[in-house]
Amino acid sequence: MTMKKQMILLVAFSLFLTLHSKAQEGDAPLIPNDMWEIGAHAGHFFISSDVSYEPGWAAGIHIRKSIDYLISIRVDGVIGQAKGMGPAGRSFTNNWLSTTGYGIFSLNIARFNNSVKKVNYYAMIGVGSSFFETEYFENADQRDAKTRERALSPHIAGGAGLAFRLNKRVNIGLEHTLAYNLGVRGDQLDGMAIGSSVLKDMPQYTSIRLNFNIGSTSNKTEPLYWVNPLESVYQELDDVKELTESAITDSDGDGVIDAIDQESDTPPDVPVDTKGRTLDSDRDGVPDYKDREPYYPPRAGEQVNSEGVVINPVNAGVSEDRVKQLIDEALQDFKEQLENNSSSVIGGGGQTYTGPISEMFLPMIHFGSDSDRIKYSDYGTLASIARVLKGNPQMKLVIVGFADKTGPESYNNVISFKRAKAVVDHFVTNHGIGRGRLVLQYKGDEEALVPTSSSYMNRRVEFRTAAASDVEMDPPANSNGKKKSGF
Numbered sequence: 001m002t003m004k005k006q007m008i009l010l011v012a013f014s015l016f017l018t019l020h021s022k023a024q025e026g027d028a029p030l031i032p033n034d035m036w037e038i039g040a041h042a043g044h045f046f047i048s049s050d051v052s053y054e055p056g057w058a059a060g061i062h063i064r065k066s067i068d069y070l071i072s073i074r075v076d077g078v079i080g081q082a083k084g085m086g087p088a089g090r091s092f093t094n095n096w097l098s099t100t101g102y103g104i105f106s107l108n109i110a111r112f113n114n115s116v117k118k119v120n121y122y123a124m125i126g127v128g129s130s131f132f133e134t135e136y137f138e139n140a141d142q143r144d145a146k147t148r149e150r151a152l153s154p155h156i157a158g159g160a161g162l163a164f165r166l167n168k169r170v171n172i173g174l175e176h177t178l179a180y181n182l183g184v185r186g187d188q189l190d191g192m193a194i195g196s197s198v199l200k201d202m203p204q205y206t207s208i209r210l211n212f213n214i215g216s217t218s219n220k221t222e223p224l225y226w227v228n229p230l231e232s233v234y235q236e237l238d239d240v241k242e243l244t245e246s247a248i249t250d251s252d253g254d255g256v257i258d259a260i261d262q263e264s265d266t267p268p269d270v271p272v273d274t275k276g277r278t279l280d281s282d283r284d285g286v287p288d289y290k291d292r293e294p295y296y297p298p299r300a301g302e303q304v305n306s307e308g309v310v311i312n313p314v315n316a317g318v319s320e321d322r323v324k325q326l327i328d329e330a331l332q333d334f335k336e337q338l339e340n341n342s343s344s345v346i347g348g349g350g351q352t353y354t355g356p357i358s359e360m361f362l363p364m365i366h367f368g369s370d371s372d373r374i375k376y377s378d379y380g381t382l383a384s385i386a387r388v389l390k391g392n393p394q395m396k397l398v399i400v401g402f403a404d405k406t407g408p409e410s411y412n413n414v415i416s417f418k419r420a421k422a423v424v425d426h427f428v429t430n431h432g433i434g435r436g437r438l439v440l441q442y443k444g445d446e447e448a449l450v451p452t453s454s455s456y457m458n459r460r461v462e463f464r465t466a467a468a469s470d471v472e473m474d475p476p477a478n479s480n481g482k483k484k485s486g487f
Helices: 003-025 231-248 320-339 376-391 409-431
Strands: 036-048 052-066 071-085 091-106 119-137 145-165 170-181 202-214 343-346 352-355 397-401 438-442 460-465
Touching: 036 071, 036 170, 052 202, 071 119, 071 202, 091 145, 091 170, 091 202, 119 170, 145 202, 376 409, 397 409, 409 438, 409 460
Parallel strands: 397 438
Antiparallel strands: 036 052, 036 202, 052 071, 071 091, 091 119, 119 145, 145 170, 170 202, 343 352, 397 460
16 A cells, blocks of 8 residues: 555544544534434354254344444344254254344444445444254164253354445345353253363354345434445535525626525626616616616606607697707807807706806716626716717717726727717717717827826826817727736
8 A cells, every 4th residue: 555545544544543533522513414224134154063064044134323424233133053963973953033233333434435335344242042952863773862951142243344335225134143141051051061172162153134224214324333434524515616606606797696686587797786677777678788878767647668758758748840949049159159169068967057158067987897898887978978979969979088007008099989989879879979979089098197106096087178189090000919917
């Protein structure tokens, strides 16, 4: 046996002894509830004596229960008959009946490679009593038959055997036992006593055994002498692993683990709330990812189509001609204000801003590291800007992308371009803003707001009202290539 195998065996056996001692102390339920075993047996029974034996027979039943993985107890009942023949024709017949209680020790307890054993080797020792009578002839002519009446004699017994597991319920075995009877009858199993004999007559029994495990398989294991003593530990580890995997699994990839996800089948990249439910911000019955107007709840009496757009707007009593008149008046006022280099711009909340249109404040949004994906938390900001554009049809918007300084300049130009383009696409797709009103520009890592190279403040998109001199920039080189290093 190699040193490595010896170390593995030593560690495994030490672990078993630890589990065994803890179970005995009641610290933890390490020993599972297991089945009882009952069995029947038959075989060759003989008495080794100062005369030669002839073939005999015996049969019986037993019941067995494990105490732990190493030790079990068994009670055997045996009935049989043994015969012998000595010199000058001396013979005997012993009619045997006995009961013995054994303590059985599994010899291959340290085999941990399978959850259950296929073969079980064991040795045993026990005590019991025998009740027998013997017919014998003292002379060769066999005319003077004598009988020693039945008597009770205590004995000690031992043996060894092996059993083969057929399935969870049945096993077969081969076993040999012998007994040593105590008292004056201990040397009279053949009917005759040699007073000076130290080695008394000894009954021996070689048997074939058919054994059955009884009990419910739903809440009981096989008898523990068949079970790997580490099986319960393995099972607990598997349970912990399964619970851990379940706790961190996110089947639909929405960022909410299955343990608390109330909608475990949301489509990929769909905005959800903290419980994994698809967002419907305006509560119109159309989820945000399908809603072209995700932040405009319908008024009483209005209905929306499958894209979340109101199909029967309520005009609150204003006629179509009056609406056209109001629009014409607003356009005329806006034209006059532009000519005076001053304007009254309708804001996202309906408020009016008066002053040079180029000075109007519009918020910026920020991006994750090495990402051009718009955060859901910024959807509201973009919706407010879209309202300004819709409320001011003559207004054009410059959208400028930026990057931090952690990557090379060439890549920072690409990622800042992609961030600005993502915002442009969002306005066109989700809010119906004309593409011609949006001027895309990018500046890479120029004009950093924070000196720190990796600050999220530098990963941003800014907005400002367009002047006549503002033109859209051509995409940078490699803008359609794969991601490299940089943010």
